[in-house]
Amino acid sequence: MASDTTDSPLQIVGLSKAYRVGFLARQRxxxxxxxxxxxxxxxxxxxxxxxxxxxxxxxxxxTGLIFPDSGSVSVLGEPLGSRGWRxxxxxxxxxxxxxxxxxPNEYLDYAxxxxxxxxxxxxxxxxxxLAQVGLEDSAxxxxxxxxxxxxxxVGLAQxxxxxxxxxxxxxxxxxxxxxxxRLVRNIVLDLKARGKTVLFSTHIxxxxxxxxxxxxxxxxxxxxxVGRLDQILNVDVSALEVxxxxxxxxxxxxPGGVRxxxxxxxxxxxxxxxxxxxxxxxxxxxxGGRVLSVLPTRESLEDYFVREMGPPAExxxxxxx
Amino acid sequence: xxxxxLSRVQAVAANTFRxxxxxxxxxxxxxxxVLMTLSGLxxxxxxxxxxxxxxxxxxxxxxxxxxxxxxxxxGVSLVSKEIERRSLYPLLAKPVSRGEFLLGKFxxxxxxxxxxxxxxxxxxxxxxxxxxRGAGPELLQAVLAIYLGLLLVVALALLFSTLTSSxxxxxxxxxxxxxxxxxxxxxxxxxxxxxVPAWATQVLYYALPNLRNFDLKTRVVYGxxxxxxxxxxxxxxxxxxVAIVLGLAFAAFRSKDLQ
Numbered sequence: 001m002a003s004d005t006t007d008s009p010l011q012i013v014g015l016s017k018a019y020r021v022g023f024l025a026r027q028r029x030x031x032x033x034x035x036x037x038x039x040x041x042x043x044x045x046x047x048x049x050x051x052x053x054x055x056x057x058x059x060x061x062x063t064g065l066i067f068p069d070s071g072s073v074s075v076l077g078e079p080l081g082s083r084g085w086r087x088x089x090x091x092x093x094x095x096x097x098x099x100x101x102x103x104p105n106e107y108l109d110y111a112x113x114x115x116x117x118x119x120x121x122x123x124x125x126x127x128x129x130l131a132q133v134g135l136e137d138s139a140x141x142x143x144x145x146x147x148x149x150x151x152x153x154v155g156l157a158q159x160x161x162x163x164x165x166x167x168x169x170x171x172x173x174x175x176x177x178x179x180x181x182r183l184v185r186n187i188v189l190d191l192k193a194r195g196k197t198v199l200f201s202t203h204i205x206x207x208x209x210x211x212x213x214x215x216x217x218x219x220x221x222x223x224x225x226v227g228r229l230d231q232i233l234n235v236d237v238s239a240l241e242v243x244x245x246x247x248x249x250x251x252x253x254x255p256g257g258v259r260x261x262x263x264x265x266x267x268x269x270x271x272x273x274x275x276x277x278x279x280x281x282x283x284x285x286x287x288g289g290r291v292l293s294v295l296p297t298r299e300s301l302e303d304y305f306v307r308e309m310g311p312p313a314e315x316x317x318x319x320x321x
Numbered sequence: 322x323x324x325x326x327l328s329r330v331q332a333v334a335a336n337t338f339r340x341x342x343x344x345x346x347x348x349x350x351x352x353x354x355v356l357m358t359l360s361g362l363x364x365x366x367x368x369x370x371x372x373x374x375x376x377x378x379x380x381x382x383x384x385x386x387x388x389x390x391x392x393x394x395x396g397v398s399l400v401s402k403e404i405e406r407r408s409l410y411p412l413l414a415k416p417v418s419r420g421e422f423l424l425g426k427f428x429x430x431x432x433x434x435x436x437x438x439x440x441x442x443x444x445x446x447x448x449x450x451x452x453x454r455g456a457g458p459e460l461l462q463a464v465l466a467i468y469l470g471l472l473l474v475v476a477l478a479l480l481f482s483t484l485t486s487s488x489x490x491x492x493x494x495x496x497x498x499x500x501x502x503x504x505x506x507x508x509x510x511x512x513x514x515x516x517v518p519a520w521a522t523q524v525l526y527y528a529l530p531n532l533r534n535f536d537l538k539t540r541v542v543y544g545x546x547x548x549x550x551x552x553x554x555x556x557x558x559x560x561x562x563v564a565i566v567l568g569l570a571f572a573a574f575r576s577k578d579l580q
Binding site: 019060063064065066067083084086087089091092093095096097098099101102106110111113114115116142155158159168 | 325328329331332333335336339340343344406407408409410411412413414415416417418576578579580
């Protein structure tokens with residue numbers, strides 16, 4: 001996808017933010033450092049980075065919760081300080097709290113009133129969205145009784161209530177079970193299919209790999225890279241992952257450079273250098289075994305993160321869900 | 322104010338009112354009504370004129386006390402709790418401004434107090450009627466003054482709520498309310514502490530709210546007439562003070578980073 005910014009629904013130029021920390025707030029910790037980023041209309045951009053890299057700070061600035069120290073932002077062609085664009089943008093914060101004394105219907109009605117939606121539109125949208133997030137049967141139950149995942153679904157519904165052109169999602173998979181995550185994935189893909197632009201912050205790399213057209217990677221408040229996955233990752237095939245089945249899992253002699261992973265019953269996984277596939281296949285078949293699959297090995301986002309940021313400290317980023 | 326703005330303020334106010342109901346704040350009314358009725362029945366053996374004054378005095382004082390407690394405890398959490406729980410985040414990303422949000426919060430709690438004070442006043446009248454004592458419309462003058470004072474307390478609690486945590490906001494609000502009840506002590510402070518500069522007592526006296534201005538209980542109970550102009554001045558004082566305090570709250574909140 002070309003990164004033409006003339007019609008960008010979200011254009012960020014030189015955005016910086018530092019928080020005051022420490023005793024009497026005399027120290028400053030940089031959260032964002034001259035961030036520049038432009039979204040392409042209709043794209044799904046994954047906004048990636050370890051915890052504390054500045055993802056949530058960016059989204060909070062975009063939604064007016066905190067104020068930048070410098071830089072400019074244009075949202076749907078309007079400056080950040082304008083309120084007009086807020087009718088056309090949806091936002092799901094990380095770990096939303098949505099008034100547990102309200103029911104989903106009541107909360108969506110409240111949100112709809114703040115968007116200035118007519119009563120009929122509010123009710124119809126709320127009904128459709130609650131069905132979409134699988135909560136139509138709990139529409140009139142107070143959210144005090146909801147699990148974290150159910151609250152997250154209501155949060156997603158309120159973000160889509162105004163049929164937004166631009167959707168900002170901060171860790172939308174957070175707190176969801178596998179079914180909930182699939183549901184959110186489908187909703188995000190549906191948004192893309194309907195031409196919406198989605199900025200999707202996550203530290204779960206597999207979600208970004210599955211969903212996003214492009215990714216932007218943050219590290220310590222700085223934009224490390226932005227582009228399609230095949231532009232950021234090393235896509236050259238460097239090795240092959242070969243799954244073989246041999247009787248008794250007793251492998252024949254294999255050419256040099258082949259790495260053998262621990263056996264699972266008679267199945268053995270091998271990492272084979274690109275030029276050594278033919279002799280490996282011959283050796284396996286000569287020993288009475290079979291080759292079950294051959295997969296090219298490319299760099300994953302997880303590999304990229306490890307390469308760029310070093311191995312993850314506990315709780316900093318999640319390579320796999 | 323445009324209709325869209327007004328609609329958003331109303332939405333925030335309605336939700337604030339709903340929160341107070343769901344949080345069962347209004348349950349105190351039942352307790353209050355029962356208490357007042359029982360007190361009226363217990364006073365039956367006393368002389369008619371004395372117990373009538375006592376019922377009125379206790380009733381008005383109860384309205385003031387219960388109202389102040391609600392204004393303080395609900396007021397200090399109006400904004401700080403929203404920040405602490407982060408319930409504000411999805412709302413402020415919508416087309417509601419921070420000023421509209423604050424105004425809605427204030428209006429919502431003001432309406433809650435109006436309902437509280439109305440029901441408690443009805444309870445007072447019911448007690449007086451049930452015990453066959455006189456209950457003229459003059460009581461409403463005292464109740465109106467109490468309500469205006471409560472609005473001022475709400476505005477102060479809201480201001481502190483935008484500045485700090487719920488706990489600290491409560492401490493600060495209670496301090497100001499207590500000082501406000503003894504505003505005359507500040508004015509006459511130099512009589513007991515001559516070292517205090519005159520300008521300091523003057524500044525304190527005029528800067529802090531004089532909540533004694535809203536106390537018409539004694540005058541009403543003992544039959545002293547309350548002129549319309551007296552109520553008018555109380556209204557002007559309350560409106561001016563509330564406007565200033567809400568202005569300060571807005572100024573503090575409009576540029577606050579919600580981290």
